[in-house]
Amino acid sequence: MEVLNLHQLQTPVHLIEQQNQLLFAKVATDLTDKGYSIQPFALPLELSNNLLKQVSSMSSQAFVEAGIGRLRRHMHNDFVRRDEICWITGNSEAGAQWLDWTAQLQRYLNQHLFLGLFSFESHFAHYATGSFYKRHLDAFKGEANRVLSVVAYLNPHWQMGDGGELVLYQDEFDAQGLKVIPALGTLAIFLSEAFPHEVLPAQRDRYSIAGWYRINASSADRVDPPR
Numbered sequence: 539m540e541v542l543n544l545h546q547l548q549t550p551v552h553l554i555e556q557q558n559q560l561l562f563a564k565v566a567t568d569l570t571d572k573g574y575s576i577q578p579f580a581l582p583l584e585l586s587n588n589l590l591k592q593v594s595s596m597s598s599q600a601f602v603e604a605g606i607g608r609l610r611r612h613m614h615n616d617f618v619r620r621d622e623i624c625w626i627t628g629n630s631e632a633g634a635q636w637l638d639w640t641a642q643l644q645r646y647l648n649q650h651l652f653l654g655l656f657s658f659e660s661h662f663a664h665y666a667t668g669s670f671y672k673r674h675l676d677a678f679k680g681e682a683n684r685v686l687s688v689v690a691y692l693n694p695h696w697q698m699g700d701g702g703e704l705v706l707y708q709d710e711f712d713a714q715g716l717k718v719i720p721a722l723g724t725l726a727i728f729l730s731e732a733f734p735h736e737v738l739p740a741q742r743d744r745y746s747i748a749g750w751y752r753i754n755a756s757s758a759d760r761v762d763p764p765r
């Protein structure tokens with residue numbers, strides 16, 4: 539009699555690939571039709587769980603207060619945002635898996651939408667109770683090289699009343715917006731320059747990953763920095 543190996547209970551690789559292809563196709567269609575895509579509980583389960591384990595095991599010292607703007611203009615501003623961040627490298631297994639998944643999405647979108655996505659940067663973010671991020675755009679004026687924002691949420695059992703929703707506005711005039719609950723595995727993907735958004739005050743610890751695909755903004759006299 540064959541003994542069932544527990545590892546056989548993991549989702550087979552070809553099924554995960556199939557799920558990813560379906561997901562990427564839905565994201566591509568949404569981006570074409572609307573410029574954004576909200577996919578509840580869509581990140582592969584194993585990846586979500588590994589990222590959650592990773593972020594839970596990180597000490598609070600790994601996180602630094604988030605700033606606004608880039609390079610010399612980078613500054614902290616408690617009034618605008620109160621989250622803490624930690625940039626993701628491929629050094630941890632979960633980090634490497636995440637970068638592999640986002641590279642697959644990048645390839646898919648470049649092949650199907652010709653977006654010319656060139657590089658990707660992302661960080662874990664921790665919003666402690668009471669933390670928020672006021673309405674903003676992800677692409678900075680004059681440096682419009684962040685083209686696509688990807689947010690992945692890492693909060694199991696998020697309840698009504700826990701706050702911390704992402705509110706995505708259609709344009710600068712939209713005052714109502716669309717609320718996204720930051721539940722484990724949910725993805726929010728949107729054109730960085732087009733959609734103002736904010737994070738409402740969280741009523742408990744809230745973990746997420748925020749990432750950006752960039753186009754290559756290098757020119758002869760200026761090499762594009764990775765961040």
Ligand SMILES: O=C(O)CCC(=O)C(=O)O
Nearest residue numbers: 671676689704737746748
């Ligand atoms: O965590 C979120 O829901 C969005 C975070 C965000 O807007 C950002 O980091 O730019």
Ligand SMILES: [Fe+2]
Nearest residue numbers: 674675676735
């Ligand atoms: Fe943002």
